[in-house]
Amino acid sequence: MFGLRLALGRRDGCRAVARAVSVAVLGFGLTLAAPAAMAQDVLVLAAASTKNAVEKLASQFKAKTGMSVTSSFAASSALAKQIENGAPADIFISADLDWMDYLQQRNLIKADSRVNLLGNELVVVAPKGSPIKPDLSKGGTLAAQLGDGRLATGDPSNVPVGKYAKAALEKLGQWTAVEPKLARADSVRAALVLVSRGEVPLGIVYRTDAAIDPGVEVAAVFPPDSYPAIVYPAALTAISKSSHAAAFLDYIKSPDGMAVWKEFGFVPAPKAP
Incomplete structure (x- = not known):
């Protein structure tokens, strides 16, 4: 290959x-029918550039809480389309505002959970x-x-x-x-x-x-x-079924979570003008 x-x-x-x-590189996207064993896992669809950091965050989160996180990585555009087509995601992390806006306009994320997380x-x-x-x-x-x-x-x-x-x-x-x-x-x-x-x-x-x-x-x-400021927003999806998804979203934006993002070179999201 x-x-x-x-x-x-x-x-x-x-x-x-x-x-x-x-x-x-990224050929492990989630299928539309999640196995029963994954029902309580936090299912994250995240921009390809976040792969290494998200995997470390997921490992740390499980060590701290015992809660598992399953992740899939690709271009934000592809992931947004997966969510639109019914992929069973709990959290979406996009590499730009446009694709998060795309889902929000279709009521496919929980708008009150949305946060501008990172810059690059x-x-x-x-x-x-x-x-x-x-x-x-x-x-x-x-x-x-x-x-x-x-x-x-x-x-x-x-x-x-x-x-x-x-x-x-x-x-x-x-x-x-x-x-x-x-x-x-x-x-x-x-x-x-x-x-x-x-x-x-x-x-x-x-x-x-x-x-x-x-x-x-x-x-x-x-x-x-x-070029426009690079902003990575994150949000819970509207169809999230995991009782632990909000806890993982809170963790990745906590001081401990931000330390991991910083380790991989990300910076806090730029402030809105």
Whole structure:
């Protein structure tokens, strides 16, 4: 499965590889019928970029309370659609406000439980040891630096990291030149794998993703004013059945929980303007 090679000359090939990698990295989404044994588990659907932190939080929560947490990770867009289609989730953690808003507008979350939990930063990553120093100046030459290679990030049409990336590149006047060279991945972690394995020379991910993969390094950091503030909201779903879900949501936003988020590079959510 991991012997895939990106067909650099064709956008469709890039998309196919990105989808295949996404399945390999994140291919354990919840089915619509949860086993009876999971009835009292807290079922969390969380943005792919939160995977390592959520798994540690779940382990600590079980050690403290004896309550189990089952998690599934993918792009926020995919998870929101799963919830809309009846996936038995108790908690949703999104990598942007839009997909939480999408569910709230459809009365699929408990609005009074919603909280802006985390913030993050947008970076360009390259394979470890790469000599490329991406030009993120206004009207810069990022597209030319890619040569015949591709730039991996989430699909800007729906994946939050891709939406942030598009906004940043538009602000820098580089989107028109870079857009034809995109490898559109199904999640930020799928984009990260493409860079880590050398399938593409550069990728746009969150700083927290760059920190967990020893195969990549941060090659450049986007100016913070070039993209909308990155906000991760969390909320209980409207169909939550677990009596422990509210306790887990409280835990992940508690001082102990925030210490874990900080360990993995997340920061508190930026304050609303």
